[in-house]
Amino acid sequence: MPTIHPQPSPHFCGIIPPHMLEHLARSPEEDLREAARRSLALDAHNREQRALTALRTLAPAPPPAAPPTAPGSAPSPQRTIHDAGHHARLPGPAVRAEGSAPIADESADRAYEGLGATFDFFLGAYGRRSVDGLGLPLVATVHYGVRYDNAFWNGSQMVFGDGDGRVFNDFTASLDVIAHELAHGVTQYTANLDYRGQSGALNESLSDVFGSLVKQYALGQTAEQADWLIGAELLAPGVHGIALRSLKAPGTAYDDPDLGRDPQPATMAGYVRTAADNGGVHLNSGIPNRAFQLAATALGGHAWERAGQIWYDVLTGGALAATADFAAFAAATAGAARERYGEGPEFRAVREAWAEVGVRAEVEVTSVTDLAGAAPPATWN
Structure with a gap:
């Protein structure tokens, strides 16, 4: 299988499509309207940042190398979970690293397990080592923004909001959502399909x-x-x-x-x-x-x-x-x-x-x- 080095994608790929947030932004309930509008604003900001990154980057930097796998041992996903502390800055302080014990934060632990389950699937089903096929370390940030109604892959890491608590739960709650966003990374490193x-x-x-x-x-x-x-x-x-x-x-x-x-x-x-x-x-x-x-x-x-x-x-x-x-x-x-x-x-x-x-x-x-x-x-x- 050829190794494909993707050009940076200018597109923002969130799990919640704009039409859902736009509908919520018209809700008669103020708290839902405000959460949806803040989420749309953050999505627009991240969309702009990705476009700027793509324009400024002529060729993508090689991914950071994963630690070598010891002979006879299975590859590991090399996960790091960060906590944004309800701010919109990435990645935030690291709170859990590969091989460390669970912490007193369900979102961080669910993200850690979801990244691992996705890594295990691609390795076990297709022999693929991480999203790039070369063992790219998996990074995620939880507690992004305030009542942020989305999760996304930004080209190099996962980001999860806590949800508004009224319509959407915490975005680490669904394994298929975590895997969906990481799969955007797999597509980025393979066919790199235009997002239009x-x-x-x-x-x-x-x-x-x-x-x-x-x-x-x-x-x-x-x-x-x-x-x-x-x-x-x-x-x-x-x-x-x-x-x-x-x-x-x-x-x-x-x-x-x-x-x-x-x-x-x-x-x-x-x-x-x-x-x-x-x-x-x-x-x-x-x-x-x-x-x-x-x-x-x-x-x-x-x-x-x-x-x-x-x-x-x-x-x-x-x-x-x-x-x-x-x-x-x-x-x-x-x-x-x-x-x-x-x-x-x-x-x-x-x-x-x-x-x-x-x-x-x-x-x-x-x-x-x-x-x-x-x-x-x-x-x-």
């Missing part, structure tokens, strides 16, 4: 897919046993909803007076054309999310073993264009399925899943690498 339009929706979808797989892996669940939800633990009691998103049934995760109704489409028939949210990256990601869930469920067993392996092959294979759209990704996954497994049930499950969500993958290549430099022969249904 369909390539941006694929970027978000890949984080949802691997976020769900990390939770399934940690729980030992099969595709049939999984809930296929993202952020089920984030919604506070009294919120009318089950999660932030559903891979199994996009558009059904919540319907709440303060949050609005889940707007994700499940098929291309409902594709949202908008200039907001970088072209609807958090909306249209429901379409590839559903395709993955359909393929994984059709194949059965542990979803990371075949469906997940196919998606991982495409993400890390070095042939996917940064501007790939749904058709290109569908063709790439079908090609990857055929290359790894032949034209058996895996190949059929992938093609049928994409067809069900409105994307037909017509594959005329013999390997994933044949897709490099050419538009894949895929068409819409």
